[in-house]
Amino acid sequence: MQYGPNELRRRGGRRWPAELVRQLVHPLALLLWLAAVLLFIVGSFVVAVAVVLIIMLNAAFAFAQELQAERAVEALAEYLPLRAKAVRDGRPVEIDATQLVPGDIAIIEEGDRIAADVRLLAGAIEVDMSALTGEAVPALRSASILDVDVPVLRAHDLVFSGTSCTGGQARGVVFATGMMTELGRIAALSERVEQDPSPLERQVRRVAWLIAAVSVALAFAFIPVATFGAHLSPINALVFAAGLLAGMVPEGLLPVITLALAVAVKVLATRGALVKRLSAVETLGSTDVICTDKTGTLTENRMRPMAVWTATGRTDLNDTGGNPAGTLPDAALDAVARVAATCNNARLRPGEEPSGDPTEVAVLLAAQLLGADTDADRREAGRRWQFHFDPELKLMSTIDQHGDRLVVHTKGAPEAVLPRCSALLDQQGRRVPLSDPDKERVTAQVDAFASDGLRVLTLAERALPIQRRPPHRRVDAERDLCFVGLIAMLDPPRPEVPQAVADCRTAGIRIIVITGDHPLTAVSIARRVGITDGHPRVISGEELDRLHEYQIAELVRDEPDIIFARASPEAKLHIADALREQGHVVAMTGDGVNDAPALRRADIGVAMGRSGTDVAREASTMVLTDDNFASIVAAVRSGRRIYDNVRKFIIYIFAHATPEVTPFLVFALAGGAVPLPLTILQLLAFDVGSETLPALALSREPAEPGLMQRPPRPRAEGVIRGPMLLRAWLFLGVLVSALQMAGFFYVLTRAGWRPGAQTGAGTHLNHAYRQATTMTFLGMIAGQVGTAFAVRTQRASLRSVGVLSNRYLLAGIVGELLLAAVFVYAPVFQQILGTTALPPLDLLLLIPYPFIVWGADELRRYLIRRHAARRRSPP
Incomplete structure (x- = not known):
């Protein structure tokens, strides 16, 4: 292709190294860097390296999700290509604007965004040039005004890509496309402007800082508790605090929310x-x-002509072709047909769909049913001037050659046309004065049509004096008109x-x-x-x-x-x-x-x-x-669903804080009499290996029943509310904590452990201790599965949305369990994490954990629904 597609090349877009760095320095990642530095300082190199690996893995994951979200938005351009009108093979056609090439004859009409730099050959238009010049006042551009030795943007016969036609109609030859246009020149010099964060993004960032503050407070509060309560050395207390800090940070929060929004955009595009x-x-x-x-x-925006009314009465139309049934020759009807056919820009071609504004198509169909000539080429050959439809005046007029005279043909809203009429056309085609009773009669008929849900247009005309220059101002043309008739159209709901x-x-x-x-x-x-x-x-x-x-x-x-x-x-x-x-x-x-x-x-x-x-x-x-x-309405429903899913994910994240902190608190408060129920590396493996996949799946959660029965949330309502924190920390989190600690003490005491007994390497209880920490690790994962199902609804029963309806969550849980099996049974991870294989009986004890967590929350939601129903019921 000689010129290439008519599009701007992306310049100054996101560069992947900078994007990756951005993922490494957001608030939650900074906390992990802090934890890694502390671990390096105290010499815990293995754990420090593990934390750095977590940072890198989460940054890579977040970066991948950002790219996927960006591509999802960019892909929408395929749904909405910029269209352009051009003359191809001698006929006006609508094409993708990227197919325009220099030499094309472009057609520009009111409301079009100009897709290339064009030199006008015929017609005059007003153009909004603010995209190039910053001036908000539309500029006149006309083929009849030729400028030389002036700046390009001031040339009256040139229009430019990226500007908009606000009035008029013209044709011109394309002389520049793509990066060769004035807009392309500016784009080549411009840098990409960063978008401000959205309200949701600001709220989520505040959530991230809240999580960061809580994590730092708990981690550093653990240092004096561990030092004075568990009698740990300051170095060991710092190691545990850093590990706790690393384990509590939900690194995937921002990318998962971005992905949830991107998925919603894709779904809405299909709808x-x-x-x-x-x-x-x-x-x-x-x-x-x-x-x-x-x-x-x-x-439906598919207007159908239903009836015509003239001074002689109403004529019903049908769409079967031919003259309206039961009508006699009527000069007023002939005039209606003539005005409807000439004051029109729609096109009717045999065997093709009508093209043009739906209202104009309906008016042209009425003219065709009344026997008028609706050929567009002959209509345009006789047209001498056009005043385009003005949404404020609610009028459109043309000046056309009719025989040896020029005639103004006008159509528009009844209240706009009727005051400009001074005469009325009777059945014999005579122009008689329009009296006040006549106006009242016309107005009454307009109201009768409108009360039936019909849209009404008024048609009028005026013959211009012979051998006089036709008026080129609306105010001179659209006056002293003769009322011709009404056309009533139906646009069904x-x-x-x-x-x-x-x-x-x-x-x-x-x-x-x-x-x-x-x-x-x-x-x-x-x-x-x-x-x-x-x-x-x-x-x-x-x-x-x-x-x-x-x-x-x-x-x-x-x-x-x-x-x-x-x-x-x-x-x-x-x-x-x-x-x-x-x-x-x-x-x-x-x-x-x-x-x-x-x-x-x-x-x-x-x-x-x-x-x-x-x-x-x-x-x-x-x-x-x-x-x-x-x-x-479907988009509003989707927006509510996404916001609900963001909150579900946040509850899911927050619910893990309690079971992550509990083992450390038990160890510290017991003064060392209870060995640490969960090692730092096991905590990190839990955080990385089990959180991400279910969180992603929750972003795909279907809408809850009653979603559209709730009132809209207030504009200022935050994404996090007090009841959410109570449910996460003090209900779901406490449940999982109790279950995991019960499993830990069950395995340890079964082996003969008593408080204060040594469980370190080389002791007879060391293997039992490794099994007990593995039980804690798996207990957290099992409880997390129950949490994932529990947070799927806020108040409704899970049965109402379908226990197995989210196939992404099921797949995420399967992946989570497979990863847990690798952590427990793969020798390399046994060596790194301190895990060991559990006997089948212990594994069977974990099976009820998800159902206990899920069932308890199901009961809580049932009680809330019953209480709400009692409050709504009359006494």
């Missing part, structure tokens, strides 16, 4: 929700307000939306409809899908524009059932601001260019993948590939 930031998955879980558009999100809305209600999530449609249409659709069941407060665009920001804030606070109709993009921004200031976590949907500010302002900006513009997709946090409201 039609592409999350562009890992941390946004967690934010979704706390969303308590969804501000949703109607068209395409709640509905998506079948899965009512259930998604019901899920939001039970989950405590408020839904606010913000739409550009007619108020009655918005209310009708909202009732059909269950968003409102009464008489909601409806705020129209005009009323909303008159309100001050504090009044909007009062509305969204005091009116629980509210719908904003004919809302402008600025209004969406004010609504998002008001909700955020009141402490809500807001998800906002949008698809247009002007929705970008609101999408950026919301906690979760949700853009439409099918109907949305490139600008909206770029400004959003999440993109819906199916434009479906139900996908937002």
Whole structure:
């Protein structure tokens, strides 16, 4: 390929040595380095080397998980390639932007993100050049304005990759792609900017420091206890403290959470929700307000023309082809068909899917059913000027050659077009004055259509004087119009939306409809899908524009059932601001260019993948590939599940602190009369060999029953709460500690040990002591298996999610048990760890351990559920 793909090469990305170093210096790794240094100082080289190996192994594991998470996010680009419109084989086609090459004829329309540097050949557009110049005001770029001897970025006939078209339509020839563009030149000079840590990442880092503080406090508190209680030498006490410190550090905390978020991103991508930031998955879980558009999100965005209304009455349409049944020749209907076919940019080709905006496709289908010529080439040949649809004016107009005259054809919202009309077209095609009763009659018909859930567009036209230059300003063209008729279209609700809305209600999530449609249409659709069941407060665009920001804030606070109709993009921004200031976590949907500010302002900006513009997709946090409201609810469910799983993993980590500390405390408090129930190297083997795999598996835990019946958690709620610590340290941890110490004393006393008896090398109790420490080691692992099953649910019974439903956890436990067998039976590890083979009877004693831990926590959760049920039940 001569030019290569039209894409920017990655420069200044993460370099693997720097990433690996980052894993070696996070708070938990620093604790291990401290422990290793202390061990080297006191001469315990074997244990020190073991600690350093643990640091390296965990850093390598964390680095691998970071890379996997980064690749998972980058892979989303394959789902959302930047698209571009170009002329290929004489026909406009939509292609992957990476396929653009110099010499292509590119088509640029409102809402497109420009994918290459282009010299305009025809048309005029307004371009947001802020990505290159920093100037927020759109710049005019026109093929008719040629500049010489000016800086490239100021040339009026050039547009550049990375900028956005905010209005107009043009064609041009591509002259630079990829790294040869102005954007590529800047990218080559730029360094990668580091992203700020997300709220979840900050909370997790605080958790890491909390663990570090507790570990250091316990380790150094052990020194005086061991010195004065167990009468150890200061050197030996320091050795034990360093080993205890190393064993208590959960090195895999951060990479496992990163992996959990990356997995959630992949799962959501398969369900039609592409999350562009890992941390946004967690934010979704706390969303308590969804501000949703109607068209395409709640509905199918597949408009079908249902009826036409003119001054002579209503005409029902059918989609079987031919003229509407039972109609007579009518000049007003002919005019409706003509305006619908000419003031339109959609395309209908035999044997192909219609292309264009869904509303325009429906209008063009209506024109076809009414017998109009809908050929796009002949339509464009007769077009002399176009005023693109303006979301604020809610109008679109074209100036077209009709016979020997130029005619303005206009379509738009009834409340926007009707005030610009001064005449009405009757059945004979005569232009008669539009009286107030006529306006009332038209308005009543609009309301009747809207109350049935139909979307209504008004069509109008005006013949321009002969031999006069056509107006090139909207205000001059869109005046003194003649009302032609109404087209009513149906956009049916998506079948899965009512259930998604019901899920939001039970989950405590408020839904606010913000739409550009007619108020009655918005209310009708909202009732059909269950968003409102009464008489909601409806705020129209005009009323909303008159309100001050504090009044909007009062509305969204005091009116629980509210719908904003004919809302402008600025209004969406004010609504998002008001909700955020009141402490809500807001998800906002949008698809247009002007929705970008609101999408950026919301906690979760949700853009439409099918109907949305490139600008909206770029400004959003999440993109819906199916434009479906139900996908937002699925993402919220996934966010809640991930946050729950993070907490489960943290409880799992914290629960190990108690059984890890208990053997050292028993040894120290017994004043040396009880030998150390667990050696330092066994503790390190437990920490490294048994913790990682189940922790990873817990990140894949399915959602608990009732997940969407809980209210959203407060924005400021921390990832760690007091009940979690009590459950981990004082319940699960104490249970495992009791079981492991029971196993230790059982094996030791069975061999004839009494407090104070010598168990060192060369004594007759040394073999029994090695078996006893092995029993402690395996008892901790067996208790840990029970802990892993126990933390799978917070309140629900494990049976409700399925005991064997997490196959990753089952595989992790199998791997953990195999590794434990290697530690106990492999001669090399027996020599290093001080383990030894246990008789079958002792191994049988370990079998109940997981069930005791799991069963006790199951009973605790049952009692909590019963107490909660009693509190909810009426007296």
